[in-house]
Amino acid sequence: MTWTGCHNRFISSEEQRLYDHLLECVDVESPDQLLERFRALFIDGSGYPDRDVALALDTLLSSKYIEQYFRYVLNRCCHILINRWQARPQLKAAIPELIDLFEAGSSKRINEISRIRSARRLRGMVAQFLETEQYVTLRRLARVVSERPEGIGYAGSRPLGTLIRRYPYLYEHCLLSEDSTQEHQRNVRRIQGEAQQRFEIDLSQYVNYRVRRARMNRQGASDSAERILRPVENPTLLSDRELVSSLRRFSGKVESNRSYRELAQCFTTRSRHPALSYKAFKDELYEYLTAKIDPGYGRCQFNNLLYAHLSNTYSESESQPLNDFLLVRTCTQLFSFLVVDSSSNPEHFIFVDLINNLGPLCTTGILLKIVLLCRKVKPYLERRLSILFNHYESDARDAVAWLVTMLENLNVALSINFGSVDLSHII
Numbered sequence: 001m002t003w004t005g006c007h008n009r010f011i012s013s014e015e016q017r018l019y020d021h022l023l024e025c026v027d028v029e030s031p032d033q034l035l036e037r038f039r040a041l042f043i044d045g046s047g048y049p050d051r052d053v054a055l056a057l058d059t060l061l062s063s064k065y066i067e068q069y070f071r072y073v074l075n076r077c078c079h080i081l082i083n084r085w086q087a088r089p090q091l092k093a094a095i096p097e098l099i100d101l102f103e104a105g106s107s108k109r110i111n112e113i114s115r116i117r118s119a120r121r122l123r124g125m126v127a128q129f130l131e132t133e134q135y136v137t138l139r140r141l142a143r144v145v146s147e148r149p150e151g152i153g154y155a156g157s158r159p160l161g162t163l164i165r166r167y168p169y170l171y172e173h174c175l176l177s178e179d180s181t182q183e184h185q186r187n188v189r190r191i192q193g194e195a196q197q198r199f200e201i202d203l204s205q206y207v208n209y210r211v212r213r214a215r216m217n218r219q220g221a222s223d224s225a226e227r228i229l230r231p232v233e234n235p236t237l238l239s240d241r242e243l244v245s246s247l248r249r250f251s252g253k254v255e256s257n258r259s260y261r262e263l264a265q266c267f268t269t270r271s272r273h274p275a276l277s278y279k280a281f282k283d284e285l286y287e288y289l290t291a292k293i294d295p296g297y298g299r300c301q302f303n304n305l306l307y308a309h310l311s312n313t314y315s316e317s318e319s320q321p322l323n324d325f326l327l328v329r330t331c332t333q334l335f336s337f338l339v340v341d342s343s344s345n346p347e348h349f350i351f352v353d354l355i356n357n358l359g360p361l362c363t364t365g366i367l368l369k370i371v372l373l374c375r376k377v378k379p380y381l382e383r384r385l386s387i388l389f390n391h392y393e394s395d396a397r398d399a400v401a402w403l404v405t406m407l408e409n410l411n412v413a414l415s416i417n418f419g420s421v422d423l424s425h426i427i
Contacts, residue, residue: 012063014056015073021053022080031094034081035101042074042126043101045119058118061125070125072179075134079184082138086145086187096142102130136390137177140164144175144191156398160389163397166237167407168195169414172379173386199411200421202235207247207423236408243412249361250368250413251423255292260365261417263288264372271322278326279318282310285330289366297357305350309337331370331377338367339384346391355402364409372417385410 011019025034040048041057048054060066060073081098085091105123129135144165164174171192176185209232216229236243253259258266267288271281286307290298313333314326340348354363371378385407392400415421 012060014059017053017056018060018073018077019080021050021056022077026081026084031085031091031097035094035097038077038081038098039101042077042122043105045122057122061118061121066125067128071129071132071134074126074129075132075138075177075179076181078138079181082141083181083183083187086191092145093147096146099138099142102126102135134177134179137175137180141175141188144171144195156401157396159394160397160400160404161393163237163404163407164389165195166199167389167411168192168199169382169411170386170389170407171195173383174389196415196419199235200415200419202232203412203415204421204423206232206235206243208232210244236412237404238408238412242405245361246364246409246412247416247423249365250409250416254365260368260413261372264369268373274321276322277318278314278320278322281322281326282313282318282330286310289369292362292365294358294362302350302354306337309334327374328376331374332380334370335367335377335381335384339381340387340391343387343390346387348388351388352402355406360402360405360409364406364413367410368413368417375418378414378418 025037029037037048040046041054060070078098082095085094140161143162146165164170169192171188172185175188175191180188209229212229234240234243236246238246250260255263267284270276271284276284289306290303293302310330313330317326320326336342337350338354339351340346351363354366367381371381388403389407392403397404416423
């Protein structure tokens with residue numbers, strides 16, 4: 001029996017037997033062979049060729065505590081296969097097939113009387129597994145790595161969750177569960193980096209195409225010359241006009257002939273003055289965030305709510321000078337106020353109200369202003385957005401079009417200001 005840090009429990013010899021067995025198999029067998037093994041062992045619960053391994057699983061299932069930890073066992077067994085397949089791009093297509101096994105379930109009749117009780121117990125445990133955080137993250141991972149088309153039918157009627165692949169900044173919060181291994185965390189970060197790089201390349205190519213086409217139009221190029229220019233597809237779900245507006249907003253001048261990045265740099269320089277108290281910082285932060293908010297909307301309610309929120313944030317420290325702790329905590333609490341508090345309290349009225357009244361560009365700009373002040377809080381913003389994504393994951397895309405538009409604009413804004421995209425030629 002060995003110790004695992006996951007939820008302070010010991011790994012029994014039977015559990016370790018399962019892990020060791022799958023680790024041996026994954027080194028020598030093809031994905032098809034492994035999928036058949038997995039189906040027989042965990043889905044059908046009968047017909048597994050290695051009796052010792054089947055017996056080890058039976059012993060685990062007979063434990064009176066199995067309902068408390070079976071999801072961790074099954075999740076780890078899945079990841080033993082997934083981690084190896086992720087390391088070899090030509091095998092990653094097997095990952096969605098593995099997850100599909102759970103949804104297909106078992107239609108196999110148990111002919112061995114001695115297996116009936118154990119197989120029923122297993123199938124009950126697997127049914128419970130489908131309701132866990134571990135399974136949800138596996139399903140999202142399958143969507144991210146899948147190269148299969150989404151299928152026929154109207155795209156707007158498909159669930160929001162089918163779009164997870166489009167938003168690399170959500171990966172760490174949507175693809176990891178509480179018991180994710182370090183190896184899986186590394187794999188997710190690698191996938192995230194690859195997806196982010198791919199989006200930035202696609203975005204740059206689209207911008208270059210638009211710039212060249214506009215230049216040819218100005219120069220009165222012939223139709224045949226324009227046809228030589230290979231069209232580049234818009235890499236977002238925004239319309240071409242919306243994407244151009246987003247690109248100009250988040251890479252160009254927005255206030256006082258300064259970009260968002262320049263505004264944040266100027267504000268940071270002022271706020272670091274030794275004589276500036278935390279109270280004075282919060283007052284200036286309020287002005288910084290509300291500078292371009294439509295006065296008609298701001299005066300109605302939002303500005304008062306924002307000012308009250310900032311006033312109540314660490315009010316006992318207002319006479320102190322600003323420090324990193326106060327800066328980070330102020331910014332993280334702003335995201336809780338502006339976007340959503342937590343998964344247990346997913347109220348987001350203010351966020352929806354901002355989008356409805358100011359529009360997605362201005363709302364994205366407010367969030368960008370904050371994260372540019374303190375880059376340490378970028379993961380916290382991403383976490384707030386993942387809470388909303390998870391909250392609406394099963395809803396049809398059209399039903400949450402406002403959220404899709406925000407996620408797309410944030411993808412553009414974060415890529416321009418934190419990625420390697422150079423769009424200086426369109427400013």
